Structure formats: structure tokens, C-alpha cells
Amino acid sequence: MNGRGGHTGPAVRVAGLVKRYGRTEALRGVDLVVERGSVVGVLGPNGAGKTTLVRILATLVRPDGGTAEVFGYDVLRHPGEVRRRVGLTGQFAAVDELLTGEENLVLIGRLAGMDRGRARRRADELLNRFGLRDAAGRTAQGYSGGMRRRLDLAAGLMTAPPLVVLDEPTTGLDPRSRVGLWEVIEELAAEGSTVLLTSQYLEEVDRLAHHVMLVDAGEVAASGSPEELKDRLGAPLLVLTLGPPGAAGPGARWDAAARVLSRYAKGAVDVSLPLGEISCRVAAGARVMPAVARDLDDAGITPDDMAVRRATLDDVFLALTGQPGSRAPAAPAGTPAGPGTALVGPGGER
Amino acid sequence: MSTVTATAPPFLPGTETGPRRLVRDGLLVAQRNLRHVLRVPELLIQATIQPVMFVLLFAFVFGGSIDMPGGGSYRAYLLAGIFTQIVAFGSANTAMGIAEDLSKGVVDRFRSLPMARSALLLGRAASHLVMNALALLVLALSGLVVGWRAEEGVARTLAAFGVLLFFGFAMSWVGALTGIWLGRPEVVQAATMTWLFPLTFLSNAFVPTQGMPSWLRPVAEWNPVSATAAACRELFGNPNPFAREGLFPAEHPVLTSLAWSALVIAIAAPLAVRRYRRAAG
Numbered sequence: 033m034n035g036r037g038g039h040t041g042p043a044v045r046v047a048g049l050v051k052r053y054g055r056t057e058a059l060r061g062v063d064l065v066v067e068r069g070s071v072v073g074v075l076g077p078n079g080a081g082k083t084t085l086v087r088i089l090a091t092l093v094r095p096d097g098g099t100a101e102v103f104g105y106d107v108l109r110h111p112g113e114v115r116r117r118v119g120l121t122g123q124f125a126a127v128d129e130l131l132t133g134e135e136n137l138v139l140i141g142r143l144a145g146m147d148r149g150r151a152r153r154r155a156d157e158l159l160n161r162f163g164l165r166d167a168a169g170r171t172a173q174g175y176s177g178g179m180r181r182r183l184d185l186a187a188g189l190m191t192a193p194p195l196v197v198l199d200e201p202t203t204g205l206d207p208r209s210r211v212g213l214w215e216v217i218e219e220l221a222a223e224g225s226t227v228l229l230t231s232q233y234l235e236e237v238d239r240l241a242h243h244v245m246l247v248d249a250g251e252v253a254a255s256g257s258p259e260e261l262k263d264r265l266g267a268p269l270l271v272l273t274l275g276p277p278g279a280a281g282p283g284a285r286w287d288a289a290a291r292v293l294s295r296y297a298k299g300a301v302d303v304s305l306p307l308g309e310i311s312c313r314v315a316a317g318a319r320v321m322p323a324v325a326r327d328l329d330d331a332g333i334t335p336d337d338m339a340v341r342r343a344t345l346d347d348v349f350l351a352l353t354g355q356p357g358s359r360a361p362a363a364p365a366g367t368p369a370g371p372g373t374a375l376v377g378p379g380g381e382r
Numbered sequence: 383m384s385t386v387t388a389t390a391p392p393f394l395p396g397t398e399t400g401p402r403r404l405v406r407d408g409l410l411v412a413q414r415n416l417r418h419v420l421r422v423p424e425l426l427i428q429a430t431i432q433p434v435m436f437v438l439l440f441a442f443v444f445g446g447s448i449d450m451p452g453g454g455s456y457r458a459y460l461l462a463g464i465f466t467q468i469v470a471f472g473s474a475n476t477a478m479g480i481a482e483d484l485s486k487g488v489v490d491r492f493r494s495l496p497m498a499r500s501a502l503l504l505g506r507a508a509s510h511l512v513m514n515a516l517a518l519l520v521l522a523l524s525g526l527v528v529g530w531r532a533e534e535g536v537a538r539t540l541a542a543f544g545v546l547l548f549f550g551f552a553m554s555w556v557g558a559l560t561g562i563w564l565g566r567p568e569v570v571q572a573a574t575m576t577w578l579f580p581l582t583f584l585s586n587a588f589v590p591t592q593g594m595p596s597w598l599r600p601v602a603e604w605n606p607v608s609a610t611a612a613a614c615r616e617l618f619g620n621p622n623p624f625a626r627e628g629l630f631p632a633e634h635p636v637l638t639s640l641a642w643s644a645l646v647i648a649i650a651a652p653l654a655v656r657r658y659r660r661a662a663g
Binding site for chain 1: 414417418501660
């Protein structure tokens with residue numbers, strides 16, 4: 033799955049992409065480069081413009097401004113060449129329910145120009161690989177949600193496309209099917225396929241993608257490797273749980289604990305009474321734990337819990353957009369918005 | 383991009399385009415649609431039982447009470463009308479099929495493939511053609527049972543069915559346009575019925591136009607359904623009281639029907655294809 037003709041640039045190059053639907057701007061000048069052989073995750077809440085971006089790259093939607101190229105072919109000027117190189121798996125599984133699993137794949141292969149024998153061989157290969165061999169002769173209407181997604185993904189891979197585009201491949205799947213699909217995507221990546229993946233799930237892009245682009249309201253909020261993005265929030269957070277302060281207020285125990293943390297803190301020490309927590313950033317990360325524990329012990333304090341946690345992509349998203357996603361439902365009233373708060377990001381439910 | 387070369391790796395999907403590819407892909411889609419029919423017995427029943435019901439209802443309910451201007455049997459007159467109505471109504475299935483493919487994401491999948499762009503629509507029209515042929519066969523058999531006959535020999539009988547199938551093919555492009563335009567299956571269903579009923583009933587399909595009010599008669603006389611039904615009656619040798627001195631569709635029904643069908647295809651097919659290419663875009 034490499035060696036795309038004589039083209040040597042990136043698999044995808046998008047610059048200043050704009051798409052409007054009436055007065056709504058779905059994309060407001062998006063830039064994106066997907067290097068060959070990489071897995072790029074586009075992360076954002078519903079309505080952020082992820083699907084529009086994907087549809088433009090699959091030549092299903094015409095952009096209103098900017099450029100989008102796939103292996104050097106412009107989506108507007110050479111849509112046929114783009115279609116020959118992109119395998120799309122859409123947001124909801126576009127399988128033909130009245131055809132069997134095998135017929136679905138063979139049809140896609142033949143429509144893509146394969147002869148019958150080649151389409152059959154490729155279909156068998158994919159059915160085996162995706163654990164659909166036993167179901168190959170049954171009509172897809174009897175398939176479970178996970179099986180449908182796998183079949184849909186297989187359909188997108190029939191022509192062994194150099195660029196695989198997956199639009200929210202695991203949305204609506206149960207956790208087990210999701211992990212199963214992740215493994216398939218990881219295999220694809222290991223084989224050197226270029227994968228562009230959209231997701232509402234932070235853990236998904238964190239696990240699969242080499243490069244993450246956060247989009248919100250049609251704009252790129254940030255991009256980089258998952259590690260880089262997390263590092264942007266600075267040092268890991270040390271959280272000390274003391275439990276509810278009680279009717280008399282925080283008192284001496286809390287003051288003593290805060291004094292201990294201040295010795296290790298990089299920056300201020302945050303006291304959150306409602307959460308029963310004291311926290312601060314620590315440059316050295318988890319390595320400070322033994323020392324902090326000793327100091328607390330010396331001060332006669334036994335915390336309920338003590339943990340160091342790295343920033344999550346949730347935190348990054350929150351920090352960059354000021355909220356879980358500007359078009360997502362508003363955060364519950366009274367929830368403090370800021371890095372470190374345990375606010376559930378878009379799709380971050382587990 | 384400065385370094386794009388024209389040579390493609392050998393395993394990339396074919397670059398073949400043009401009419402041959404369109405026909406090949408269209409047949410693949412048609413084959414898929416026909417498989418659907420085989421797997422949903424209701425569709426098959428609808429396609430075969432419904433025409434029989436029409437023949438029986440009209441033949442026995444109206445059969446006795448409609449006088450034919452110039453004489454002749456109403457049942458012999460009626461069959462060509464029902465043939466025409468059924469092939470016209472088949473376009474509703476084309477419309478629904480396309481609307482369902484749209485709403486289920488199948489259209490997106492096809493549009494993202496390097497296949498002939500109009501193959502989904504052509505395939506629909508082609509499978510509709512096969513379904514129409516099946517319906518006509520069942521209709522003709524039930525017509526024979528109630529006393530209808532084709533009196534003019536094999537060649538003219540086949541010609542009549544050819545005219546009907548061509549008309550049905552043209553109508554399926556109107557159905558395709560409706561389906562691709564409106565998209566949502568519920569809406570498409572309602573919309574097709576809205577134009578199909580007046581189209582088929584404001585004609586000579588079921589009753590001769592002679593009895594209609596004078597302001598309505600020209601509409602019925604120039605209706606492509608009338609021309610098609612009259613063409614069949616002429617080719618079958620059935621009673622054909624459509625004739626009026628100097629009225630072109632009455633004097634040349636076959637030519638009129640073929641011209642109508644060609645015109646409808648020439649208008650509806652490009653519009654449907656254009657709409658398909660931009661679907662949901």
C-alpha cells in the first residue's frame with residue numbers, strides 16, 4: 033500500500049478550506065496535511081465540521097473556498113483520480129441490507145472496476161480478516177452493529193485504497209466492537225496505509241492517531257501529536273484528596289497540606305473545597321510522590337487519595353476552546369471551566 | 383503540486399470511462415436491484431398481483447357500464463389502458479428505490495467510488511424495465527383470461543410491448559428525478575402519487591376522451607398516456623375510439639408515444655444525473 037505513482041508529496045493537503053451551507057459556515061479556513069503512512073485524527077464535537085471535511089476529501093461535497101488535494105489531485109479538478117485513491121467509510125454503515133456480506137463487497141469491487149474473480153478473491157480476503165467469514169452468505173440485515181461497521185469498513189478497503197478515510201468509525205458501537213475496530217485500524221496503519229480518521233472520542237484518537245487536529249466550529253483549534261498537545265498544558269497535575277472539609281470549614285489540616293504542596297508546586301496551589309481536593313502542577317511528575325507522601329506523613333496528614341495525572345486531550349480541548357465544544361450542549365451550570373477540572377469533554381463518556 | 387505524473391500503479395481501480403463503463407456499471411446496479419426484489423417477496427407480489435387486481439376490478443366493475451363509442455368490447459379497450467397505467471406507476475418504485483438508497487447512505491458510497499457517475503440511475507431505470515416486462519407478462523395473461531386478445535399478429539404485438547416498455551423507461555427517469563430531488567422516502571411516495579394519478583386518469587386509459595368536458599379533452603388527447611394506450615390499441619387491433627379528424631396524436635399514436643417518451647428522457651435524464659452528481663452537496 034505505497035508508491036502512489038510519481039507523486040511524492042503528502043497524501044492529503046488542505047489549505048484554507050471553506051464550506052458554507054446557507055449562512056452557516058461549516059468550515060472556516062481549515063488547513064491540514066496528512067503525511068503518507070500516517071494516521072491523522074480529526075477530533076471535535078458534533079457540528080464541528082469533521083464530516084464536511086471528510087466529504088470534501090471523498091468528492092461528495094464541493095468546497096466553496098480553499099483547496100483540497102489527495103495525492104496531488106485537486107478534488108474539484110480531478111475528482112475521478114481522487115475517487116480512485118480514497119476508500120471512504122461513512123458515519124453510518126452504508127451496507128446494503130438485502131445483499132449478503134459477500135455480495136456487498138463484490139458489488140463494490142466490481143463497481144470500482146474489478147473483474148468478478150478479482151472482486152471475489154478480495155472480498156473473501158477481507159471477510160476472513162474482519163471475522164465475517166461465517167456471516168458472508170447471510171444478508172446484512174441480520175448483522176449486529178459491529179458486524180455492519182466491519183463490513184462497511186471492508187467495503188471501503190475493497191480496492192486497497194492508498195488513503196483510507198474513516199468518518200466516526202466507532203460512534204454508536206459497544207465497547208467491545210469498538211476495540212475490535214481499533215485493532216483493525218491499527219493493523220491498517222502497521223501495513224503502511226494512510227488513514228484519516230474523525231472521532232468524537234478522545235481515547236480513540238489518543239490511541240490510534242500519530243497526529244491530532246482539534247476542530248471546533250469549523251476551525252482548527254490546535255494540531256500536533258497527542259503528546260505535544262498534552263504537553264502544551266504544562267506540567268502534570270498532583271491532586272490530593274482530603275475529603276469534605278466538614279461544617280467547621282477547612283481548618284488546620286487543609287492549611288498544612290497546602291503548605292506541603294507549595295514546596296513542590298510549579299505555580300499556585302489550588303484549593304477546591306467542593307471537591308475536597310488540593311492540587312498543583314508538579315514539574316517532576318510522579319517522581320515527587322514519595323517525597324510528598326513523606327512530608328504529609330511528617331505533618332500528620334493522611335490523605336484519602338493522592339494522584340498525579342497528565343493532561344488529557346479533554347483538558348487540551350477545554351483549554352483551547354474554553355469549553356467542551358462550542359456547539360455541544362452547554363456545560364452544567366456551576367461547573368468550573370478550566371484545565372484540570374474533571375469535565376467530560378465531547379464524547380468523553382466511558 | 384509540481385510532481386504529479388500520469389502513470390498510475392497497476393492495482394488502482396480502472397480509469398475506463400465512457401458508455402461501455404456506464405452500461406457495465408448500470409447493469410451491476412440493476413442486478414443488485416433485482417436481487418432486492420427477489421429477497422423481498424412483498425415487492426414481487428406487489429409487482430405481479432397488483433396488475434391482476436386492476437384488470438379484474440376494471441373489467442368486472444366498470445366493464446358492463448361503459449359504452450364504447452363506435453362499438454366494441456370495453457374489456458378489449460381497457461387492457462391497453464391498464465398496461466400503460468402500470469408501466470407509468472412503476473416509476474414510483476424507481477423514485478422510492480433511489481430515495482431509500484439516498485437515505486441509507488448507499489448513494490454516498492457509490493458516489494465515492496470510481497464508477498460511472500450515472501450508473502446508479504441507469505441501473506434503477508434498467509431494473510424497472512425488467513419489472514415492467516414482468517408486470518406486462520402477468521397483465522397480458524390475466525387479460526387473456528377476461529377476454530382481451532391481440533389480433534394483429536406477433537410482430538405488431540411485440541411492437542406494442544416495445545412502445546409500452548419505452549414509455550415505462552421514460553417514466554422511470556421522471557421517477558429517478560423525483561427520488562433524487564426530494565430524497566426522503568415519505569415525501570417521495572406522496573409526491574409521485576400526486577402526479578401519477580392525474581397523469582394516468584386524465585387520459586383515454588380507462589374511458590374514451592369523447593365523454594370528457596370540452597376544456598379537459600385537449601389535455602387528455604395530448605397526454606402521453608393517451609398516445610401510448612392508443613398506440614397499443616392500434617397495434618393490438620383493439621377498439622380505439624380515440625380518433626378525431628385532424629388530431630395528430632389520434633392519427634399517429636405510435637409516433638406520438640415514441641416522441642413523448644424520447645422527449646421525457648431527453649429532459650428528465652440529464653436533470654436527474656445533474657442532481658445526482660450534486661446530491662446532498
